[in-house]
Amino acid sequence: MGREVLLRPERCILCLACEVACAREHGSQERIWVIHHNGHGAPVSCRQCQTAPCVAVCPPQALEQRNGSVVLVAEKCTGCELCLWACPFGAMVLDTERGQAYKCDLCSSRQEEGLEPACVLTCPSQALVLNCVADFAARRRDVAGRAWAAGWTRRGR
Amino acid sequence: MSVFPTVCPFCGAGCRLGLRVEDGRVTGLEYLSDHPVALGALCSKGNAALEVLNHPDRLRQPLVREGNGWKEVGWEQALTMLASRLDDIRQNHGGPALAFLASAKATNEENYLFQKLARLLGSPHVDHCARLCHSPSVVGLSRAFGSGAMTNPIPDLAHSRCILILGSNFAENHPVVSRWVCEAKDRGGVVFVADPRRTPTAALADRYLPIRPGTDVALLNGMMRAILDEGLADWEFIRHRTVGFEEWRASLQGSTVEEHAAIAGVSPADIVAVARAYARAEASAIIYCMGVTQHTVGTDNVEACANLALLCGQIGRPGAGILPLRGQNNVQGACDMGALAEFLPGYAPVADPQARRRIAQAWGREDLPEGPGLSVVEIMHAAHEGRIRGMVVMGENPAVSDPATTETVAALGRLEFLVVQDLFLTETARLAHLVLPAACWAEKSGSYTNTERRVQWSEKVVDPPGEARPDLWIIGEMGRRLGVWGSVPTAGETLAEVARVVPAYGGITAERLRNTPAGLFWPCPNSSHPGTPILYRERFNTADGRGRFCPVTYQMPGEQPGAEFPLWMTTGRVTVHYNSGAMTRRAPSLSRYAPEVWVALHPQDTERLGLADGDEVEVRTPRGQVTARVQISQEVQPGQVFLPFHFPGVNTLTRPDLDRDARIPAYKVAACALEKGG
Numbered sequence A: 001m002g003r004e005v006l007l008r009p010e011r012c013i014l015c016l017a018c019e020v021a022c023a024r025e026h027g028s029q030e031r032i033w034v035i036h037h038n039g040h041g042a043p044v045s046c047r048q049c050q051t052a053p054c055v056a057v058c059p060p061q062a063l064e065q066r067n068g069s070v071v072l073v074a075e076k077c078t079g080c081e082l083c084l085w086a087c088p089f090g091a092m093v094l095d096t097e098r099g100q101a102y103k104c105d106l107c108s109s110r111q112e113e114g115l116e117p118a119c120v121l122t123c124p125s126q127a128l129v130l131n132c133v134a135d136f137a138a139r140r141r142d143v144a145g146r147a148w149a150a151g152w153t154r155r156g157r
Numbered sequence B: 001m002s003v004f005p006t007v008c009p010f011c012g013a014g015c016r017l018g019l020r021v022e023d024g025r026v027t028g029l030e031y032l033s034d035h036p037v038a039l040g041a042l043c044s045k046g047n048a049a050l051e052v053l054n055h056p057d058r059l060r061q062p063l064v065r066e067g068n069g070w071k072e073v074g075w076e077q078a079l080t081m082l083a084s085r086l087d088d089i090r091q092n093h094g095g096p097a098l099a100f101l102a103s104a105k106a107t108n109e110e111n112y113l114f115q116k117l118a119r120l121l122g123s124p125h126v127d128h129c130a131r132l133c134h135s136p137s138v139v140g141l142s143r144a145f146g147s148g149a150m151t152n153p154i155p156d157l158a159h160s161r162c163i164l165i166l167g168s169n170f171a172e173n174h175p176v177v178s179r180w181v182c183e184a185k186d187r188g189g190v191v192f193v194a195d196p197r198r199t200p201t202a203a204l205a206d207r208y209l210p211i212r213p214g215t216d217v218a219l220l221n222g223m224m225r226a227i228l229d230e231g232l233a234d235w236e237f238i239r240h241r242t243v244g245f246e247e248w249r250a251s252l253q254g255s256t257v258e259e260h261a262a263i264a265g266v267s268p269a270d271i272v273a274v275a276r277a278y279a280r281a282e283a284s285a286i287i288y289c290m291g292v293t294q295h296t297v298g299t300d301n302v303e304a305c306a307n308l309a310l311l312c313g314q315i316g317r318p319g320a321g322i323l324p325l326r327g328q329n330n331v332q333g334a335c336d337m338g339a340l341a342e343f344l345p346g347y348a349p350v351a352d353p354q355a356r357r358r359i360a361q362a363w364g365r366e367d368l369p370e371g372p373g374l375s376v377v378e379i380m381h382a383a384h385e386g387r388i389r390g391m392v393v394m395g396e397n398p399a400v401s402d403p404a405t406t407e408t409v410a411a412l413g414r415l416e417f418l419v420v421q422d423l424f425l426t427e428t429a430r431l432a433h434l435v436l437p438a439a440c441w442a443e444k445s446g447s448y449t450n451t452e453r454r455v456q457w458s459e460k461v462v463d464p465p466g467e468a469r470p471d472l473w474i475i476g477e478m479g480r481r482l483g484v485w486g487s488v489p490t491a492g493e494t495l496a497e498v499a500r501v502v503p504a505y506g507g508i509t510a511e512r513l514r515n516t517p518a519g520l521f522w523p524c525p526n527s528s529h530p531g532t533p534i535l536y537r538e539r540f541n542t543a544d545g546r547g548r549f550c551p552v553t554y555q556m557p558g559e560q561p562g563a564e565f566p567l568w569m570t571t572g573r574v575t576v577h578y579n580s581g582a583m584t585r586r587a588p589s590l591s592r593y594a595p596e597v598w599v600a601l602h603p604q605d606t607e608r609l610g611l612a613d614g615d616e617v618e619v620r621t622p623r624g625q626v627t628a629r630v631q632i633s634q635e636v637q638p639g640q641v642f643l644p645f646h647f648p649g650v651n652t653l654t655r656p657d658l659d660r661d662a663r664i665p666a667y668k669v670a671a672c673a674l675e676k677g678g
Helices: A017-025 A053-057 A082-086 A118-122 A133-153 B049-053 B075-093 B108-120 B135-145 B154-159 B177-186 B216-229 B235-241 B245-252 B257-264 B268-280 B298-311 B331-336 B353-362 B376-384 B405-414 B471-481 B491-501 B510-514 B603-609
Strands: A004-007 A033-037 A040-044 A063-066 A069-072 A093-095 A100-102 A128-131 B002-007 B016-022 B025-030 B063-066 B069-072 B098-101 B162-166 B190-194 B207-209 B284-288 B321-324 B390-394 B417-422 B434-437 B446-449 B454-458 B567-572 B598-601 B616-621 B624-632 B640-644 B670-676
Touching (some): A128 A133, B098 B108, B216 B245, B257 B268, B284 B298, B298 B321
Parallel strands (some): B390 B417, B417 B434, B598 B624
Antiparallel strands (some): B002 B016
16 A cells, blocks of 8 residues: 555644645646644545545546555646545545646645655654555554553653 | 755744755755754745845855946955945944944854944944844843843743733744644643734734833732732742832822823723733743834833843743744844844943943954944944944845835935945845845854744855845954955854954854754853753842832823824734845745735724725825735724835834834834825
8 A cells, every 4th residue: 555645633723834735746736735724624635435426427548556655647638526425535636727637636746756745754743654554544543542551650750 | 966954044943945956046944853943943034035045136146336337346346335435434434323223143153253243343333224123122131130132032921820921922923832832722721912903923822912102011010919919929930039119119108000001992801810820820931022112112011021131930830931933044143242222242231331342352443433323223223324334244134124114215325335234125225325146044154043043044046146145244254354354254264253342252162052952041151050041930130030010000102193104003014024124025835825015904984984894095104105905804903004114105104203212113103194085
């Protein structure tokens, strides 16, 4: 399994760094949006679904599963907007000038230079991480287990 | 195409900001993961830095006021005019008729040279915006510990088992601090936030205390009362490392946790829970910021924090300390360099003749102007009364940042001569007789000291636009033309002089900093000293080496809601903007989120006042009024409103009442009235 953009929601501080970074890297067209409600929130971007509704629905097959992520081949896109309907996360949006859809591309042009996605690198609280889900879950287990064990063994003063 | 590291020009976290340069122009930004605090991260502001750097509004040529407009002139004409006008005032009215506002954004070298110029010209009136934010930290922590700075580095928070956050909204204003607080939480640490406003920082808390505005002393004294009642004080520490305990304990005699809790507006159970956790944890840290300092009792609030740390021995160890988060990228450095009315470089007190003469001799003089000089708000007062006739403002925007700014603007308008050096034609620059175009962070080399006392070097990456020049050159030329010194020094030469004059910087040179990307923590007294990340491990910086308890009792804020002004008003910051907004209001990728001023109200208040989200209202205090749009918010308490001060006019509402010791204005507490209609 490849590395994806994953989130530790308890660390999101609504700082908007990911949005601003993504917009800068993509000509002011960010593909990540910080949604907040009552002091808490989370950045929402393409989940790179393994069985992606957008891939299933795309009439010109401009969307394809590739190496664990969902890639939009812009040249094939007709701007029919069915993928916008299909995505349950609202992670697909339309460039009205070009008449084509766009979404998180895991900073593909940065990847060509061997660089990681901007949102992950910029996140001040490290809420967004680039990792494979297995390792991500293993780290969560490690943190949880240690905290429980520390609590049981802690002595007060 | 290459990537060059610089120190981010925004806040005191001092993150590394990589700049991509092509053909002498900055074309992109890169994340450099080897920075010890940020690990490559940048907040929303850092991410927008290029929009400031390359902005079309950047000043490119000196400007002389001509009627209602400006005339572009060359440097020769500008500097000749500058020297002659300042010299005129000095000859006819004396050095003290001149005032100098240094810049918390400029380098250490620039600030050092600037305050040196002021004093060698015979003026004691040099100050800067630290007065408006952390002067109580400088004064209060100096009294308690012998030094006014943050005691532990930011990453050290990961070692804290209990973190008490008072009046700090670092989630918005020092975002990278959040990572380390979250690390502490992942390791089982507990986090408390006390703030009248339920900020994004409060969302990180295990327990959030919505204290009433201005009641920090009650909260802290309540905690210390509980700690004494339950025998949780660190008696060993108190006995061996402190002085003044008995007198301090007597000041709390007879009070109860319930009494303190009632003032603070939180439950006694909450106070006791936080107190127990703080006292018992293996290592506890206090993070505080403007909510603690910006009061007429700001120094008291800081001393109460220090008392708590001393009472529980939670200082001088990994994870245990007091962390006042300094705001500007170089406000710590500007203070270290003595750009303060009561301090010379290295915090040598101006009022101490011996200390003053030591510095004077280093500068080839017998003595320097006596002091303390006037502080920021007092300078404006004096300008209004005609006692200050000429002013040099470097990289500051008092026309937006000062409290009761109507008076500041009037005062600046009364000056015979005002010169402003800045990146943009700010609201303050517009009032000047002469505006000088300055280079920004990427266009000059120098050292900056972040909030951790970490001194970092930032190398020049590109040339400034047009005729803009580094402040170091501008100040150097001023001094040369006024006969103060013979030539303009380089940054390296200036830092070398700083090392001779400021013991804590004794081992810090440009060469060493260039070779130490992680920076050096002062005190770094000599070239083989590795620097001092954690302060007070063995002794405090006081004469007897002991920490000092300072008795502090609660005092009510000087302005409270009443019949005519029935609401509490507080001002503060939001994440996409920075201070006076001179930079961020010009960055489209930031200002799109917050293009204009608003006033946040609780739904109970909007319902009672018949207001809808987006309605235009007049916010009025005894000092002025401002039009703002209503924002219904769960962040504020009923009866309290909040305005972001990043927009001109908001500070016409705030109070110029000053803390007795630190002379900081009471920004955080005022009474206001709200009326519908713009």
